[in-house]
Amino acid sequence: MTLWVAVMVSSALVYSWKLLGYLVPERFVSNPKIKDLASLLTVALLAALVGIQTFVSPEGVTLDARLPAILLSGVLFYFRMPFIVVVVVAAGTAALLRVWF
Amino acid sequence: MANKQPSVAAVSLGVGVATGLYGISFGALSVSAGLDLWQTMALSVLMFSGGSQFAFIGVIATGAGVVPAILSAWLLGLRNGFYAIRMNPIVSVSALVRPLAAQLTIDESNAVSLSQEPDLKNERLGFWLTGAAVFVFWNLFTFLGAVLGSQLGNPSDYGLDAAAAAAFLGLIWPRLNQSKLLVLAVASAFLATFLSALLPAGIPVLITAGLALGFWIYGLRGGKQ
Numbered sequence: 523m524t525l526w527v528a529v530m531v532s533s534a535l536v537y538s539w540k541l542l543g544y545l546v547p548e549r550f551v552s553n554p555k556i557k558d559l560a561s562l563l564t565v566a567l568l569a570a571l572v573g574i575q576t577f578v579s580p581e582g583v584t585l586d587a588r589l590p591a592i593l594l595s596g597v598l599f600y601f602r603m604p605f606i607v608v609v610v611v612a613a614g615t616a617a618l619l620r621v622w623f
Numbered sequence: 624m625a626n627k628q629p630s631v632a633a634v635s636l637g638v639g640v641a642t643g644l645y646g647i648s649f650g651a652l653s654v655s656a657g658l659d660l661w662q663t664m665a666l667s668v669l670m671f672s673g674g675s676q677f678a679f680i681g682v683i684a685t686g687a688g689v690v691p692a693i694l695s696a697w698l699l700g701l702r703n704g705f706y707a708i709r710m711n712p713i714v715s716v717s718a719l720v721r722p723l724a725a726q727l728t729i730d731e732s733n734a735v736s737l738s739q740e741p742d743l744k745n746e747r748l749g750f751w752l753t754g755a756a757v758f759v760f761w762n763l764f765t766f767l768g769a770v771l772g773s774q775l776g777n778p779s780d781y782g783l784d785a786a787a788a789a790a791f792l793g794l795i796w797p798r799l800n801q802s803k804l805l806v807l808a809v810a811s812a813f814l815a816t817f818l819s820a821l822l823p824a825g826i827p828v829l830i831t832a833g834l835a836l837g838f839w840i841y842g843l844r845g846g847k848q
Contacts, residue, residue: 528689536700538833543707550831575788591785606637612789616782
């Protein structure tokens with residue numbers, strides 16, 4: 523029961539951020555400086571997720587099969603390989619490395 | 624067509640499937656953290672923000688209780704508000720559609736939209752297609768993961784964790800040809816990783832928002848452009 527309340531309350535709180543962003547006045551968001559800030563924030567937060575998703579595991583910061591996989595995916599993105607191909611290759615690389623080592 | 628950038632529909636679908644597949648691991652982890660199938664599905668349908676969902680079940684799994692779980696999910700959801708500010712003029716939704724647009728405002732829909740700049744039509748299309756694709760696949764695979772749960776074994780055996788990292792990298796890749804954004808991306812990735820060793824899940828990502836703010840203020844105060 524407590525868990526259900528927590529699921530509902532936290533879902534509502536997460537949704538409130540999403541909705542709040544759409545209620546900020548138009549005049550404020552059409553400012554190019556604000557657009558620049560939103561772009562910087564997006565890159566920073568997503569890059570942070572790349573780092574965490576590559577290096578962090580429940581045991582803490584680790585170097586494992588994900589590192590070669592993400593490096594390879596960077597090379598593939600550089601050569602303009604399709605997104606889905608790169609993602610599948612990254613998964614396959616990490617999975618195979620974990621089988622072999 | 625062959626030499627052009629992939630179409631926005633192809634990118635959206637690719638992101639939807641790739642992100643959705645990671646829902647298997649969310650479903651499996653959520654059930655092992657002690658939530659039942661329907662609580663797990665409620666998170667994927669209603670919260671619908673991967674970072675917040677993983678933070679929520681991660682904290683529950685440690686036995687820290689519901690209040691820290693709620694707080695970390697809430698804090699980690701803050702970035703969606705910034706995405707919403709960016710999306711608002713692009714989606715330019717009516718009051719009726721706005722609640723739906725809000726629910727689909729997540730890392731992936733914003734990033735695909737951003738990657739289509741400056742084509743406004745594709746920015747809008749990328750947002751809706753990606754949001755819808757991720758919603759469908761994320762919930763489908765959450766369900767599968769929660770049902771299969773322990774039978775499936777460890778999601779990382781299938782490299783799903785590396786796939787998620789590659790997906791996030793692909794989303795910011797088109798922006799990294801600007802040196803300011805490249806420097807910010809590298810700094811954010813390392814700062815968040817380093818801080819993850821010291822701070823609870825969710826907080827390090829938020830601190831990189833402060834880094835972005837620093838770059839922005841530096842730019843305003845006379846850095847070039």
